Amino acid sequence: MQFDLNLIRVFDAMITHRSVSGAAAALHLTQPAVSNALKRLRELTGDQLFIRTRNGMEPTRFAQGAAGNLSEGLRMIRTGLERAAPFDPQKTSRRFRLLMTDAGEVVFLPRLMPLLRETAPGIELKVMQLPVGRYLEALETDEVDLAIGNLQAQAGTLVLRPVFDETYAVLCRDGHELALAAQSGQLTLEMFLGQDHVIVRPPNSTEPLLDVLARDNKWPLRRTLDVPHFMVLSAILDRTNLVAFVPRLVARELSERGALTVLPVPFPVPSITICIGWHTRHQKDDGHRWLRHQILAAMNRLTAGLATPGF
Known part of the structure; x- marks a missing residue:
């Protein structure tokens, strides 16, 4: 039997919609056309692929195992065809x-x-x-x-x-003692180290810079809370006296979402260069x-x- 790539489209639509009528509507085909394509797929694979249940057409174990690779293959084919055609942002689905x-x-x-x-x-x-x-x-x-x-x-x-050089900032609630000290130009390293700190440790990132600096300089850093994500900081800092040492743009973004103050870091901090990277x-x-x-x-x-x- 000659393989028809259109069968992959039908299979992918069935995985998504779990019904012949839903797949037909998504593909702009008739229900008999989808049913005929399913028949051909079953003959080709030697598997039922989809079994009718009270919850719709449920995929078999074979179909579940094949779904990821076939859907990704279909996506790659679509992407290849789109890349060959002139790019129109208003019409693209890339x-x-x-x-x-x-x-x-x-x-x-x-x-x-x-x-x-x-x-x-x-x-x-x-x-x-x-x-x-x-x-x-x-x-x-x-x-x-x-x-x-x-x-x-x-x-x-x-x-x-x-693209740009990023540095770091101190983030705390409005009215925090560090904020008051910064306003009068009296924020010091000792005051910073005397606070209870939230350390953000993204699971896929490198060691937090503050940990590196504390280790290298033998600073007595009080690590009160470790979290894996930056977004939670705004909900924590504006309800406590905890402080966080974070990238400057993150600090600015979070301060716009809550009652938080962005302060300068009271010690030298190396900057990092943010780049965009791609393959040739x-x-x-x-x-x-x-x-x-x-x-x-x-x-x-x-x-x-x-x-x-x-x-």
Whole structure:
């Protein structure tokens, strides 16, 4: 039997809708056409694939096992065809995979998504998190399309574009003693170390910078609470006297959502360079290039003077 790629579309629609009528409507086919395609799939695989139950057409174990690979294969075919055609943001349904940290999600997505919803309403983003040490590998192996973060330069098949330099800030509730000290120019390292601290330890990130500084300088840091995500800080800090040492843009974002104050760090802190990274295979991809511009526009809402060469 000659294999028909349209059968994958029917299989994927059945996995999603769990009914012949639902799959037919989604594919703009008649119900007999979908039923005939299911018959051909069953003959091809030697499996029932979908069994009628009171809850709809439930996939068999074989169908469940095949669903992920077939759906991903169908997505890749669609993406390949779309990349071959002229890119139109208003009409595209392309899916892009973005790699960034929890901090990146907090800062960039609230500014990026309104831009995309206006200019490319059909586009799909999948935001992923991986260990920082795997960022460049994920770009190399096409596991992701773009990465945003503190990426280290590497020659060869990857393109890294520095966008801006990020530093750190102290975040605490309004009226905190550190805030009052900062207002009078009297905030010191000793006062900072005398506080109870919330340490954010994203599961896929590197060791928090404050831990590194405390270890290297033998500071007596009081770690009261460890959390894996930045977003929870706003709900904790405005109800306690805890303080947090976080990237400056994260601090600014969270302060806009609650009664929090952003303070300067009372000791020298190295800055980090935030880059956008991609593989050279995407360099001349019109859709990929368009998305890079949208990300840059979102970043321009955060800080001035962003570099654009190479885009």
